[in-house]
Amino acid sequence: MAESVPVRCPACRREHVYAAPAFPCACGAPVRPPLARGATPVPITHRTWSEDWVSVRCQACGRQDQWPHPELGCPCGTILRIIVRSVAAGPGDGAGVAGPAAPPLHIPLPPTAPAPRPAFHPVTIRTARDAVTAAALYLKWLGYRDVRHVEPRDGATVGLYAPGLVARVEPSTRRTAVRDVETLWLSALAESAVPVHFSLAGYADGARFRADTLAVPLFVLDLTGTPQPVNSPADELVTTGGGE
Known part of the structure; x- marks a missing residue:
């Protein structure tokens, strides 16, 4: 099961439950950034490319790579950076634990929708x-x-x-x-x-x-x-x- 953590927006105090999306490692195993349970999310007021990426180790092959830092868009308009555990913690603490792929983070169609669309396939934003x-x-x-x-x-x-x-x-x-x-x-x-x-x-x-x-x-x-x-x-x- 995907690891999920409770997240409270510091701007509007709205409660969310967040699960990090999975990314395919070069070995084929899905990798998720390990979330720091209980850590307060940080509102993003400006971006730097260095802060937008996080090192994650694949539990299957041990490869360490750079992946997008987990983020959550609150309905109040605040973008929250979700805190992750350091990759230095190693596989022993579950850093870089692989799991099944996460569903897209869009609002799902209702059951009454006449023609459900296929899942959206995003492209990673680097530029x-x-x-x-x-x-x-x-x-x-x-x-x-x-x-x-x-x-x-x-x-x-x-x-x-x-x-x-x-x-x-x-x-x-x-x-x-x-x-x-x-x-x-x-x-x-x-x-x-x-x-x-x-x-x-x-x-x-x-x-x-x-x-x-x-x-x-x-x-x-x-x-x-x-x-x-x-x-x-x-x-x-x-x-x-x-x-x-």
């Missing part, structure tokens, strides 16, 4: 381009066709477009601001399209509230490449799907 690729794959999984992206001219968020869709991806360490949400909404309104926003670093205070009032779905990208919905419009989009 800003990976974040854009992960968001584009997720939109295709939701049902949008002909998803294309437009490179920004001024270092701003990357635009993703499809029939009936205008999306933005913020792949940097900057938290998405209220103005970003409003600009996206206006762009989508002009195109009579659905606005969707993806952020790697999460959302600034007020951005989620503004998105709720404008019905803009917000997602955060964890380093496994699986977008996680953080507001009700995003939950609804995951449930109903997109596209024509």
